[in-house]
Amino acid sequence: MRPGERGGRRTTAFRTGVLALWLGATGCVSAFSLGQDDAGPSDAGPSDAGPSDAGNDAGTPPAPSCPAPATLRVQSFPDQAREAMMSRIADMDSDGAADAMWANQLDQTIALWFGDGAGGFPERIALSSGRLNYFDVGDIDGDGDLDLVATNQDLNRITFIRGEGGRAFAAPVGIRQTGFPTNIALIDVDADGDLDILLNLRVEDCFAVRLNDGTGSFADRLCLAGLSGRSVWAVGDFDGNGRKELAALQAPDTRIDVFEFEDGAMRLAQSTPMPSAFNEASLMALDQDGDGRDELVATIARPDIGKVETRFGSYDADFGVTFCDAPYATGEVGGFGVTYGHLDGDGRPDAVGQTTCSFCASTYFVHTTR
Numbered sequence: 001m002r003p004g005e006r007g008g009r010r011t012t013a014f015r016t017g018v019l020a021l022w023l024g025a026t027g028c029v030s031a032f033s034l035g036q037d038d039a040g041p042s043d044a045g046p047s048d049a050g051p052s053d054a055g056n057d058a059g060t061p062p063a064p065s066c067p068a069p070a071t072l073r074v075q076s077f078p079d080q081a082r083e084a085m086m087s088r089i090a091d092m093d094s095d096g097a098a099d100a101m102w103a104n105q106l107d108q109t110i111a112l113w114f115g116d117g118a119g120g121f122p123e124r125i126a127l128s129s130g131r132l133n134y135f136d137v138g139d140i141d142g143d144g145d146l147d148l149v150a151t152n153q154d155l156n157r158i159t160f161i162r163g164e165g166g167r168a169f170a171a172p173v174g175i176r177q178t179g180f181p182t183n184i185a186l187i188d189v190d191a192d193g194d195l196d197i198l199l200n201l202r203v204e205d206c207f208a209v210r211l212n213d214g215t216g217s218f219a220d221r222l223c224l225a226g227l228s229g230r231s232v233w234a235v236g237d238f239d240g241n242g243r244k245e246l247a248a249l250q251a252p253d254t255r256i257d258v259f260e261f262e263d264g265a266m267r268l269a270q271s272t273p274m275p276s277a278f279n280e281a282s283l284m285a286l287d288q289d290g291d292g293r294d295e296l297v298a299t300i301a302r303p304d305i306g307k308v309e310t311r312f313g314s315y316d317a318d319f320g321v322t323f324c325d326a327p328y329a330t331g332e333v334g335g336f337g338v339t340y341g342h343l344d345g346d347g348r349p350d351a352v353g354q355t356t357c358s359f360c361a362s363t364y365f366v367h368t369t370r
């Protein structure tokens with residue numbers, strides 16, 4: 001990619017109407033057959049005006065929603081667990097304050113630190129999860145309490161930990177999942193109102209979906225055509241229409257594609273070039289400004305400056321993803337893969353992270369804006 005291309009890259013985004021097909025376990029392609037009716041909970045078409053599409057008429061993308069650059073205060077918590085792999089931020093006990101979580105592979109736990117809304121975590125528990133590498137949270141059984149799903153890659157298993165209200169969680173339950181499951185996220189793929197699972201099956205080179213029957217019981221996996229090999233991705237409601245999209249990097253991270261799920265089909269909505277410096281990135285979604293529309297958060301390794309930086313970006317149905325010109329935060333290389341959220345109530349994005357290494361005692365990090 002050419003360094004001087006950044007100003008013009010936004011107008012090179014294209015729209016397609018490609019209906020992806022669902023690829024079965026045997027490799028045979030079939031038309032999607034997710035079986036829900038046409039009227040989803042929010043079936044606004046992709047061409048409907050989004051909440052902030054001002055500027056489209058002039059052929060220029062709307063300005064992205066960018067938080068002012070921050071210097072984050074980093075607190076370190078050494079020797080918390082062995083082989084911490086990744087983290088999440090969510091309000092697990094529904095008390096209005098975001099909570100922080102870490103996946104500890106060797107300890108076979110998810111550490112759950114309940115936030116006090118001011119950047120502190122006075123109560124901490126560990127949930128037994130089996131040997132895991134990734135997890136996500138969402139209400140998989142529709143009872144109003146957030147639940148956890150984790151991939152146990154070595155065990156050919158997905159583990160569910162159901163929330164039972166407040167700070168109570170049920171014992172873990174495993175279901176079989178072959179193919180070395182790694183990255184996992186919850187999203188209502190078929191628009192029937194319940195959260196389904198997206199996950200990478202590394203050995204099978206399959207980007208899979210498992211559909212929820214509404215009770216937290218999941219159908220066998222289907223591989224999504226066109227997504228094999230994608231391991232850097234995030235789900236979020238990037239256009240603010242009430243339904244989540246999938247944003248995924250193309251290898252070798254030169255473009256970012258946004259896929260919509262509607263009427264039981266996956267559709268590539270936009271493909272946008274990534275800035276040339278973004279050659280190694282992780283992605284997540286966060287509504288940084290509280291307008292109901294998720295921003296895309298890219299944490300980028302910058303070997304040219306020996307740092308990691310975080311860029312927020314906004315998605316527009318006509319123009320794709322536009323990243324903010326200035327990084328929100330710049331940190332040490334060990335900060336790669338941090339997870340952003342709102343921890344201290346000042347409306348500015350905070351983050352949690354961890355050191356990751358084999359058989360090591362991991363340090364947890366909490367990055368706050370005050």
Ligand SMILES: [Ca+2]
Pocket residue numbers: 090091092093094095096097098099114115
């Ligand atoms: Ca909480």
Ligand SMILES: [Ca+2]
Pocket residue numbers: 138139140141142143144145146147162163
């Ligand atoms: Ca639940």
Ligand SMILES: [Ca+2]
Pocket residue numbers: 187188189190191192193194195196211212
């Ligand atoms: Ca569903």
Ligand SMILES: [Ca+2]
Pocket residue numbers: 065286287288289290291292293294295
């Ligand atoms: Ca937003």
